Amino acid sequence: MVDAGRVPAARMTGLARYGLTSKAPTLKRLEVTRQTATLLATVRHLETATVDDALDLLHALMATKLLAKAERMGNDAKLKALPQLRKAAKKVAAAVDVLMTTPPATDTGELVSVVDAWSAIEQVVPREQLAEALATIASVVPDIDGDDDAEWRAELVARYGTVRGFIRLLVEVIDFGAVEAGTPVVQALKRLPNLIGRKKVGAEEVASDLVTGSWRRLVFANPNVPHGLVDKAAYSFCVLEHLHRSLRRQDVFAKDGDRWGDPRAKLLAGEKWTAAEPKVLTALGLESEPAGHLAELASALHAAYVQVAAGLPGNTALEVVGGKLKLGKLGKAEDPKLMPPFRQLVNGMLPKVDFPELLLEVAELTGMADAFTHISGADSHMEGFTTSLCAVLLTEACNVGFTPVIKPDVPALSRGRLVQVAQGYFRAENISVANGLFIEAQAKIDIVRAWGGGLVASADGVRFTVPVQTLYASSNPRYFGLRHKGATWLNVVNDQVMGLGGVVVPGTLRDSLFILDAIHARDGGPKPETVITDTASYSDIVFGLFAICGYQFSPRIADISDARLWRTNTTADYGPLQPVSNHTIRLDRIRAHWGDMLRVAGSLTLGEVRGHDLIRMLSRDGKPTGLGDAFTHYGRIFKTLHLLQFVSDEGYRRMIGAQLNVTEARHRLARKIFFGQRGELRQHYREGMEDQLGALGLALNCVVLFNSLYIDAAVKQLAADGFPVTDELLARLSPLQYDHINFLGRYAFTRPAAPGLRQLRNPHTDAEDDGEQD
Numbered sequence: 001m002v003d004a005g006r007v008p009a010a011r012m013t014g015l016a017r018y019g020l021t022s023k024a025p026t027l028k029r030l031e032v033t034r035q036t037a038t039l040l041a042t043v044r045h046l047e048t049a050t051v052d053d054a055l056d057l058l059h060a061l062m063a064t065k066l067l068a069k070a071e072r073m074g075n076d077a078k079l080k081a082l083p084q085l086r087k088a089a090k091k092v093a094a095a096v097d098v099l100m101t102t103p104p105a106t107d108t109g110e111l112v113s114v115v116d117a118w119s120a121i122e123q124v125v126p127r128e129q130l131a132e133a134l135a136t137i138a139s140v141v142p143d144i145d146g147d148d149d150a151e152w153r154a155e156l157v158a159r160y161g162t163v164r165g166f167i168r169l170l171v172e173v174i175d176f177g178a179v180e181a182g183t184p185v186v187q188a189l190k191r192l193p194n195l196i197g198r199k200k201v202g203a204e205e206v207a208s209d210l211v212t213g214s215w216r217r218l219v220f221a222n223p224n225v226p227h228g229l230v231d232k233a234a235y236s237f238c239v240l241e242h243l244h245r246s247l248r249r250q251d252v253f254a255k256d257g258d259r260w261g262d263p264r265a266k267l268l269a270g271e272k273w274t275a276a277e278p279k280v281l282t283a284l285g286l287e288s289e290p291a292g293h294l295a296e297l298a299s300a301l302h303a304a305y306v307q308v309a310a311g312l313p314g315n316t317a318l319e320v321v322g323g324k325l326k327l328g329k330l331g332k333a334e335d336p337k338l339m340p341p342f343r344q345l346v347n348g349m350l351p352k353v354d355f356p357e358l359l360l361e362v363a364e365l366t367g368m369a370d371a372f373t374h375i376s377g378a379d380s381h382m383e384g385f386t387t388s389l390c391a392v393l394l395t396e397a398c399n400v401g402f403t404p405v406i407k408p409d410v411p412a413l414s415r416g417r418l419v420q421v422a423q424g425y426f427r428a429e430n431i432s433v434a435n436g437l438f439i440e441a442q443a444k445i446d447i448v449r450a451w452g453g454g455l456v457a458s459a460d461g462v463r464f465t466v467p468v469q470t471l472y473a474s475s476n477p478r479y480f481g482l483r484h485k486g487a488t489w490l491n492v493v494n495d496q497v498m499g500l501g502g503v504v505v506p507g508t509l510r511d512s513l514f515i516l517d518a519i520h521a522r523d524g525g526p527k528p529e530t531v532i533t534d535t536a537s538y539s540d541i542v543f544g545l546f547a548i549c550g551y552q553f554s555p556r557i558a559d560i561s562d563a564r565l566w567r568t569n570t571t572a573d574y575g576p577l578q579p580v581s582n583h584t585i586r587l588d589r590i591r592a593h594w595g596d597m598l599r600v601a602g603s604l605t606l607g608e609v610r611g612h613d614l615i616r617m618l619s620r621d622g623k624p625t626g627l628g629d630a631f632t633h634y635g636r637i638f639k640t641l642h643l644l645q646f647v648s649d650e651g652y653r654r655m656i657g658a659q660l661n662v663t664e665a666r667h668r669l670a671r672k673i674f675f676g677q678r679g680e681l682r683q684h685y686r687e688g689m690e691d692q693l694g695a696l697g698l699a700l701n702c703v704v705l706f707n708s709l710y711i712d713a714a715v716k717q718l719a720a721d722g723f724p725v726t727d728e729l730l731a732r733l734s735p736l737q738y739d740h741i742n743f744l745g746r747y748a749f750t751r752p753a754a755p756g757l758r759q760l761r762n763p764h765t766d767a768e769d770d771g772e773q774d
Helices: 009-021 024-028 032-101 114-122 127-140 150-157 164-173 180-196 214-220 232-248 270-284 291-314 339-349 355-366 385-397 415-424 428-443 446-450 512-520 540-548 575-580 587-592 594-605 611-617 626-648 650-673 686-720 727-731
Strands: 176-178 252-254 318-321 324-327 456-466 485-494 499-506 530-533 552-555
Touching: 009 032, 024 032, 032 114, 032 127, 032 164, 032 232, 032 252, 114 127, 150 214, 150 232, 164 180, 164 232, 176 180, 180 232, 180 252, 214 232, 232 252, 270 594, 291 575, 291 587, 291 626, 318 575, 339 686, 355 385, 355 428, 355 686, 385 415, 385 686, 428 499, 428 686, 446 686, 446 727, 456 512, 456 650, 485 512, 485 650, 485 686, 499 512, 499 686, 512 530, 512 540, 512 594, 512 611, 530 650, 540 552, 540 594, 540 611, 540 626, 552 626, 587 594, 587 626, 594 611, 594 626, 626 650, 650 686
Parallel strands: 456 530, 530 552
Antiparallel strands: 176 252, 318 324, 456 485, 485 499
């Protein structure tokens, strides 16, 4: 038995990629130990990928093909029933109104009988019509065991044939595990294949605790099923719905999975945590006992309240109205008078260049080719390798395929060479190393220091339509239209305008779930101290996780009136802020879980577990777990500090806005580069998406580095010529200009060598000569 868990994950990934891309004769020639390690890593990768793909398919099947479709059909049924329900309700309301207005006794004191009451009601609504109205209402309104999901669940049961065969295979192939909350679901799932294979299933044989709400009527009270038996189709979907929900909140997990695996098992524990704890605490500036740290935070929070309250009379942008904060809009910052001509001069000095020339210049300047080793680990010694590498980079970043760059008479640009470089050298880990070279080179340019020190970063996503069949895209009509799915490239940009890396997110899942992963997996540069995001990317738990990992999380707040302020000092009087600071932070809950919180922070910073998985693990059904609650209260300290600074410091708000503007401008440049195939991402698999969007990020940084070098040279020349260059002017220049760059290539107009029609291609022998990638 080989303990592959002791092998670094990056090494296992590299061996698996080599095994997957190499041909059998190549693997056969490997030295025995290397061959064994490669095959083991490849098999382990395929096992894990197969499990993850199967559960991705289950998620897609449940979320889009079944649940969503059934819910739409159920809603349609509700809409169709509304006119009848309205008429029935009107009749019942009229009858009740008569009953309510009829006096309990006559003028002579005689009590009104039931017969008299019915006589009065029937003058308004006949008894037969009232009975029909009540029956109509009863058929639409859920009963005591019902809920609003009854209609679409009934529609779902009708699609039982879609999943019947899948259930047995799911249980046979995937080894499910669970925490205590998910154990009943796994037990019910494992018994399900035996139940659905029988004609009759008794009520005592099913997990009745899982059959709640409207499922009870569908499972136990189907009029077409004999008394004492259950509806197998309804029960199967009841279990699958619980499984789907439990997998998403990770109460249930696949023991052999990665994305669907158990993040708790990846947390540092035992001897590993004992060995790592001192280094983690030193790196994060924390202590194993939280008393001193929490006292400092409580003092800082109190001081921030006092400072903001004292400055409120002079803060014309901020008001407290009706127990809520009201913050005025931030006006546009005025440019210095010399800025327009200065910007025009600098931009006009940038040399016009074709994109391939730009890539070659930056590659040779930084030694980019040295970062691209062969998948076997060897360096490349082929002639013209840098040219081939830049050509592959262009085809990926511009989304145009090989055809526009192939030149059969140039060895470095032949189709065979480009395919060889793309398959053997162009992969995510090499792109990351090359990007690190660019980040390092950018930081050395003089003008870049006027833009920032690299300690502020922003994270935001670019949406791409994915028109091909894939499990790694999701629907969102707002971004991808009604007929297509898409993916999001969540990327991190520092204040020196360099992309630090990114992650691919299916569809448009909440970006905050992935920001920590993108930050921790950055390609280079110093660790950012401040991380800026847009409004939709924050929650109290997110604040807590960022804070304990050493980041100041600074999202832009669109509507401050909905924000809550929290306090630790319950007796302090914060004057005008008193009405908006009524919520209390529970420091005792943080103390109770501090050890586990540190273990989570260490596991995150050392890359043992993904932040996306952890955040989902810290809550259940929209409510935090015990550990999640501790992170929530810890995060409320930092969220309140951020909000107090946000409302009181105009410079802070402008800094956040300026960095987000950098991100948006970089995304516009990304769209300009990624122009091929209508800007659609046409990769079927996650790895292909990551490689191509990684190439786009590398190309973006090429442009930024190229522009920064020439802007620096232009500024120095203008200063030497006597232009009054100041730091204020330099800070407003941007290396995200692209009017001087030709991304579209140049077109040759050559006549056929001989008159008449060209020779037709042989579809069998020439099929591989078109140069397009799959």
